[in-house]
Amino acid sequence: MKINASKTKVVIVSRHGRTGLTLAKVTIEGEHIKRIDPLVYLGNVLKSPNESSKDIKQHTEVIYTRTIETILEKYIGPTELSWDVKKKQMGKIAPDLAKLIIEEYKLPLQPAEYTAEARIIQENLFPHCDIMP
Numbered sequence: 001m002k003i004n005a006s007k008t009k010v011v012i013v014s015r016h017g018r019t020g021l022t023l024a025k026v027t028i029e030g031e032h033i034k035r036i037d038p039l040v041y042l043g044n045v046l047k048s049p050n051e052s053s054k055d056i057k058q059h060t061e062v063i064y065t066r067t068i069e070t071i072l073e074k075y076i077g078p079t080e081l082s083w084d085v086k087k088k089q090m091g092k093i094a095p096d097l098a099k100l101i102i103e104e105y106k107l108p109l110q111p112a113e114y115t116a117e118a119r120i121i122q123e124n125l126f127p128h129c130d131i132m133p
Helices: 019-023 060-076 083-089 094-105 111-128
Strands: 039-041 044-046
Touching: 060 083, 060 094, 060 111, 083 094, 094 111
Parallel strands: none
Antiparallel strands: 039 044
């Protein structure tokens, strides 16, 4: 395996708060690897030891549902996202999700228009995202 040291970053996380880890330096073939803190990965905030007792997961699923329902309300009135559609939309990237919602609810939008509206809604909602317990 080859690792590109110039594109690599490291975050040091410990469950036990071992302070020696915070001083650790990582090098690859003599090149120092930049340390970042905190790291947000798949909705989880990973921090250095002693800064948090557990990983924090943002409750993003609510935001995605609220985004879709906001767009649906604008074009067809108050509509609760059905479980069948929720199952279909899981894991889809933005253009594919847009196509799915447009087709399912017969919205008068192109995928790019839907995605642009969704982005604006999400930019307003994410700063207020609840933290999961």
